[in-house]
Amino acid sequence: MIIRPATIREATATDWPRIWPFFRAIVAEGETYAYPDDLTSDEARALWLEPPPGHAVVAVDEDGTVLGSAKMGPNRPGRGAHVATASFMVDPAHGGRGVGAALGRYVLDWARTNGYRGMQFNAVVETNTVAVALWQRLGFEIIGTVPEAFHSRSHGYVGLHVMYQRFSGLAG
Numbered sequence: 001m002i003i004r005p006a007t008i009r010e011a012t013a014t015d016w017p018r019i020w021p022f023f024r025a026i027v028a029e030g031e032t033y034a035y036p037d038d039l040t041s042d043e044a045r046a047l048w049l050e051p052p053p054g055h056a057v058v059a060v061d062e063d064g065t066v067l068g069s070a071k072m073g074p075n076r077p078g079r080g081a082h083v084a085t086a087s088f089m090v091d092p093a094h095g096g097r098g099v100g101a102a103l104g105r106y107v108l109d110w111a112r113t114n115g116y117r118g119m120q121f122n123a124v125v126e127t128n129t130v131a132v133a134l135w136q137r138l139g140f141e142i143i144g145t146v147p148e149a150f151h152s153r154s155h156g157y158v159g160l161h162v163m164y165q166r167f168s169g170l171a172g
């Protein structure tokens, strides 16, 4: 099978019906996100498709299939708004073909282009080894780990990593 690079473009409300099935499946799996189990589609859409200064994108195949999605924006309002954050969900049916890495590179480019001074991931589940390794490869380091902060469906209470990447070359 030839795997072609995904195109990444802004997510719109019309993409949501294609995002929601894998969003729901990933949350229901209970291994990676601390969203409420009983989120409705409307509630999840409001959380994921953030208004500006937030930004949400989808990675799409040549035929328009939505392979994954990411959202990004300031990690904190006001005096914390110079540090970005981001979240990622790749449809498990399309995992392991480089979509997560492409979305990771996209959000880093977006944050640098928009003048952020660094990017922080607030809650990377320590047993989510694919994500931890991917973020480390993209330049993030584990700043610390909040012990037993996540109740994994299969591993029980596990730590949440705070991961951070400082952007160099910014003045001021």
Ligand SMILES: CC(C)(COP(=O)(O)OP(=O)(O)OC[C@H]1O[C@@H](n2cnc3c(N)ncnc32)[C@H](O)[C@@H]1OP(=O)(O)O)[C@@H](O)C(=O)NCCC(=O)NCCS
Residues within 6 Å of the ligand: 026, 032, 087, 088, 089, 090, 091, 094, 095, 096, 097, 098, 099, 100, 101, 102, 121, 123, 124, 125, 128, 130, 131, 134
């Ligand atoms: C984490 C996630 C975004 C990765 O997306 P992805 O598209 O599968 O990742 P990629 O295909 O870009 O793979 C990245 C690396 O992980 C490896 N990988 C991906 N899935 C894997 C798996 N199931 N088992 C082992 N390795 C895997 C790839 O081989 C690749 O390694 P390489 O660069 O050495 O080749 C995706 O699995 C996901 O959405 N998970 C559920 C939600 C989540 O965890 N979000 C992130 C929260 S911090």
